[in-house]
Amino acid sequence: MKKLTKLLTTAAIATGLFAGAASAEDMRIAVVAKALGIGFFEAAAKGAEEAAAELGDVEIIYTGPTDTTAEGQIEVINSLIAQKVDAIAVSSNDTDALVPTLKKAMQRGITVISWDSGVAEEGRQMHLNPSSNPLIGNMIIKLAADELPEGGQVAILSATTTSTNQNIWIEEMNKVMGNYPGVEVVATVYGDDLADKSYREATGLMQSYPDLDAIIAPTSVGIVAAAQAVVDAGKVGEVNVTGLGLPSEMAGAIESGASKSFAIWNPIDLGYSATMIAYHLAKGDAVAEPGASIPMGRMGEVTLDETNSGAMADPFVYDASNIADFKDIF
Amino acid sequence: MNLAETQQTTARQIPDRLTTPLVRTLKSWESLLLLVAIGIFILNSFASPYFLNAWNLSDATFNFTEKAMIALAMALLIIAGEIDLSVASIIALASTAMGLVMQAGFGTPAIVATGLVTGLLCGAFNGVLVTRLGLPSIVVTIGTMSLFRGISYIVLGDGAFRGYPSEFAWFGQGYVFWVITVELTIFAILAVIYGIVLHKTNFGRAVYAIGNNATAANFSGIRVERVKFILFLLTGLMSGLAAVCLTSRLGSTRPSIASGMELEVVTMVVLGGVSILGGSGSIPGVVIAAFVMGLVTFGLGLLNVPGIVMSIVIGALLIGVIALPRIYQNLRRK
Numbered sequence: 001m002k003k004l005t006k007l008l009t010t011a012a013i014a015t016g017l018f019a020g021a022a023s024a025e026d027m028r029i030a031v032v033a034k035a036l037g038i039g040f041f042e043a044a045a046k047g048a049e050e051a052a053a054e055l056g057d058v059e060i061i062y063t064g065p066t067d068t069t070a071e072g073q074i075e076v077i078n079s080l081i082a083q084k085v086d087a088i089a090v091s092s093n094d095t096d097a098l099v100p101t102l103k104k105a106m107q108r109g110i111t112v113i114s115w116d117s118g119v120a121e122e123g124r125q126m127h128l129n130p131s132s133n134p135l136i137g138n139m140i141i142k143l144a145a146d147e148l149p150e151g152g153q154v155a156i157l158s159a160t161t162t163s164t165n166q167n168i169w170i171e172e173m174n175k176v177m178g179n180y181p182g183v184e185v186v187a188t189v190y191g192d193d194l195a196d197k198s199y200r201e202a203t204g205l206m207q208s209y210p211d212l213d214a215i216i217a218p219t220s221v222g223i224v225a226a227a228q229a230v231v232d233a234g235k236v237g238e239v240n241v242t243g244l245g246l247p248s249e250m251a252g253a254i255e256s257g258a259s260k261s262f263a264i265w266n267p268i269d270l271g272y273s274a275t276m277i278a279y280h281l282a283k284g285d286a287v288a289e290p291g292a293s294i295p296m297g298r299m300g301e302v303t304l305d306e307t308n309s310g311a312m313a314d315p316f317v318y319d320a321s322n323i324a325d326f327k328d329i330f
Numbered sequence: 331m332n333l334a335e336t337q338q339t340t341a342r343q344i345p346d347r348l349t350t351p352l353v354r355t356l357k358s359w360e361s362l363l364l365l366v367a368i369g370i371f372i373l374n375s376f377a378s379p380y381f382l383n384a385w386n387l388s389d390a391t392f393n394f395t396e397k398a399m400i401a402l403a404m405a406l407l408i409i410a411g412e413i414d415l416s417v418a419s420i421i422a423l424a425s426t427a428m429g430l431v432m433q434a435g436f437g438t439p440a441i442v443a444t445g446l447v448t449g450l451l452c453g454a455f456n457g458v459l460v461t462r463l464g465l466p467s468i469v470v471t472i473g474t475m476s477l478f479r480g481i482s483y484i485v486l487g488d489g490a491f492r493g494y495p496s497e498f499a500w501f502g503q504g505y506v507f508w509v510i511t512v513e514l515t516i517f518a519i520l521a522v523i524y525g526i527v528l529h530k531t532n533f534g535r536a537v538y539a540i541g542n543n544a545t546a547a548n549f550s551g552i553r554v555e556r557v558k559f560i561l562f563l564l565t566g567l568m569s570g571l572a573a574v575c576l577t578s579r580l581g582s583t584r585p586s587i588a589s590g591m592e593l594e595v596v597t598m599v600v601l602g603g604v605s606i607l608g609g610s611g612s613i614p615g616v617v618i619a620a621f622v623m624g625l626v627t628f629g630l631g632l633l634n635v636p637g638i639v640m641s642i643v644i645g646a647l648l649i650g651v652i653a654l655p656r657i658y659q660n661l662r663r664k
Binding site: 036037061066067069070071072074076078079082084094096097099100 | 381383385392499502503576579580581588591636637
């Protein structure tokens with residue numbers, strides 16, 4: 001038994017030396033997904049690799065649990081801590097449950113940031129939101145107004161009357177209406193994020209306002225239903241459907257012309273930016289503190305608010321020119 | 331006296347106990363598993379430079395200690411010919427109850443007591459349905475699996491309980507000394523207790539007897555229903571204890587806590603050599619199996635192997651370890 005222990009220790013020290021020498025130069029950044037096998041996160045990993053290639057001395061470890069559970073993610077993070085990675089960038093399955101483990105990671109000198117889905121403040125150095133409410137509010141009206149240089153009538157098809165996100169976005173939109181003269185919001189209706197109710201509400205809008213030029217649906221369910229309603233009413237080309245949607249669900253609407261463009265975050269940019277931020281924080285040439293600016297390569301820089309979170313960029317616009325590249329991703 | 335004799339005869343009737351003690355030990359499931367465990371340990375040390383590090387190995391134990399606590403009680407239950415698939419849901423319900431008590435302003439002792447008592451009550455509920463109404467335990471516990479977690483979802487919805495007192499973190503994040511965690515210590519103490527109960531007491535022999543032939547055990551004077559009820563209570567209590575540890579480790583409660591854990595617990599028990607049909611198995615086997623599963627997942631994790639590949643490895647290991655003795659037996663008969 002003693003011999004065996006000796007042998008084991010020798011072997012371990014030997015492998016330890018080898019590996020130590022091999023990986024000493026590269027900075028290892030772990031990008032942790034909510035779960036593996038989800039298009040959105042695979043795309044983010046692509047972005048992370050892009051950032052690594054640009055930076056040169058970075059190795060990306062893209063990993064995540066099999067199911068979207070906090071326990072699975074903790075196991076993954078524990079093994080990353082054991083590997084002494086330089087930084088962990090996580091899209092969390094649970095705002096709170098990851099905190100103790102991530103705190104441990106930070107105690108052991110690992111840079112920890114969250115992106116997409118955040119971790120409570122004490123469990124990370126900063127959080128990267130894909131966008132911000134004012135940017136989204138501005139984007140949805142801009143998409144409609146860009147197609148209406150002469151002005152016109154637009155209507156809003158929202159989720160429910162109590163949907164927090166949608167209400168904030170519409171409120172933010174109303175604040176910037178002055179920048180789009182001639183564009184008038186004639187009605188706001190609620191499809192409750194149900195396909196059939198959204199469809200009926202959209203049809204109703206076109207009947208009540210025969211001169212309607214655009215329907216803005218800041219919800220992925222509503223936008224698809226509205227596009228279908230426009231096609232079925234034979235109003236393609238007259239009524240433009242826009243808002244927030246998923247490329248995989250909206251590819252048909254772009255093809256038929258019912259929707260000229262829509263927006264949502266770009267996961268590739270998100271993975272790219274998270275990696276860039278993790279790199280600069282781990283390297284020590286940027287600090288995560290309220291008011292600080294952290295460079296994100298080609299995405300510019302992010303400015304942190306008082307909770308150490310920041311917004312990456314405007315939502316990304318999808319139209320006929322790029323929908324084919326994204327419809328298989330998410 | 332008469333009772334004990336009957337039980338011993340029953341235990342002796344297990345066919346693989348007919349060989350001589352030395353050969354039996356060498357060929358036993360436990361030694362096979364131990365070999366597997368040592369093999370995995372050596373492989374891991376070569377595969378990753380980070381494996382042989384006291385702190386890392388200590389962190390690795392978090393991957394299995396909570397499941398292993400439940401596996402101890404589950405082993406007894408399965409040996410007695412029953413099963414409890416609601417254990418992960420008991421964790422969810424116990425954790426939710428603990429969250430409610432915490433929010434009401436009670437301190438750590440009350441929170442822990444709530445977790446344990448909730449576990450006991452859930453176990454009692456399962457036990458009553460199985461032993462009093464004579465329902466099959468697999469059906470009952472599939473039902474309570476949805477029921478217990480369902481209640482947590484009703485209470486919490488998409489919210490969470492957070493803000494457990496800092497002393498409470500000791501159970502899931504604390505250390506007894508150096509790298510030995512509180513969870514591992516609790517598990518080690520429990521393993522010894524369960525080992526003694528199963529292998530050295532009348533109660534343990536009754537468990538085997540019931541698993542081999544419940545009717546015969548009944549006619550031998552063993553109070554079959556009572557023993558089974560106690561086993562359900564124990565499984566519930568262990569789930570409550572696992573809930574305390576897991577909640578403390580996560581520092582929060584969500585209704586999705588521990589989802590899917592029941593199958594990992596059953597895998598651990600079966601890998602430990604407990605016959606899923608009841609009647610045979612041992613605590614040392616289950617303990618080694620817990621370490622095997624922990625070492626495999628941690629070792630593969632260090633190599634950043636995706637989780638789905640880990641599940642495949644565990645599955646292959648399970649089938650392999652179960653099939654090998656069978657294949658060996660068949661070959662020898664020819």
